[in-house]
Amino acid sequence: GAGVSQSPSNKVTEKGKDVELRCDPISGHTALYWYRQRLGQGLEFLIYFQGNSAPDKSGLPSDRFSAERTGESVSTLTIQRTQQEDSAVYLCASSRGDGEETQYFGPGTRLLVL
Amino acid sequence: AQSVTQLDSQVPVFEEAPVELRCNYSSSVSVYLFWYVQYPNQGLQLLLKYLSGSTLVKGINGFEAEFNKSQTSFHLRKPSVHISDTAEYFCAVRRMDSSYKLIFGSGTRLLVRP
Numbered sequence: 001g002a003g004v005s006q007s008p009s010n011k012v013t014e015k016g017k018d019v020e021l022r023c024d025p026i027s028g029h030t031a032l033y034w035y036r037q038r039l040g041q042g043l044e045f046l047i048y049f050q051g052n053s054a055p056d057k058s059g060l061p062s063d064r065f066s067a068e069r070t071g072e073s074v075s076t077l078t079i080q081r082t083q084q085e086d087s088a089v090y091l092c093a094s095s096r097g098d099g100e101e102t103q104y105f106g107p108g109t110r111l112l113v114l
Numbered sequence: 115a116q117s118v119t120q121l122d123s124q125v126p127v128f129e130e131a132p133v134e135l136r137c138n139y140s141s142s143v144s145v146y147l148f149w150y151v152q153y154p155n156q157g158l159q160l161l162l163k164y165l166s167g168s169t170l171v172k173g174i175n176g177f178e179a180e181f182n183k184s185q186t187s188f189h190l191r192k193p194s195v196h197i198s199d200t201a202e203y204f205c206a207v208r209r210m211d212s213s214y215k216l217i218f219g220s221g222t223r224l225l226v227r228p
């Protein structure tokens with residue numbers, strides 16, 4: 001595709017419910033990243049996928065957070081038993097993964113946990 | 115570990131005036147440096163990046179930044195701003211080795227007034 005796309009653009013959920021956020025990277029990009037942006041703050045790294053290698057999950061804040069990626073395409077970030085502190089914008093990015101350093105970001109999913 | 119400091123949370127400036135957004139970083143290893151811009155309700159867009167070579171880097175929309183290794187700074191400048199430059203600006207670093215995570219500063223909101 002022309003750019004990284006994410007869905008939904010906005011999600012409102014109740015505390016305790018599970019949510020799934022989707023990311024479609026740029027076609028041909030082997031590397032995919034998830035970041036979280038809390039209100040008024042910079043981005044925090046969550047997880048990184050590179051090709052068929054095991055993902056780097058070192059940024060996931062708790063075991064309620066998980067992510068999957070199907071081959072070198074779509075990724076899903078799942079948050080189980082959501083808490084109010086999970087409210088944030090979740091941004092996905094992709095890059096070529098061949099040493100080219102630029103990460104291209106999607107528009108994000110704005111998550112509000114009531 | 116790496117860290118990025120953007121001391122100014124908000125910078126108000128009049129249209130057509132020059133502006134400098136400050137970024138300082140801390141790292142025990144060499145890093146790549148980036149500036150991203152986030153327009154209201156949009157994803158992050160790469161403004162410019164420093165990978166190697168000339169320390170003065172020119173980016174899109176008339177922005178430029180200078181890498182100063184001794185001062186560990188990567189300040190962003192524009193000689194004459196427009197109303198449309200109103201946005202959030204993020205400085206980020208990435209290790210030059212196999213690590214891939216972008217470490218972001220907390221952002222600076224540039225507010226251009228007529």
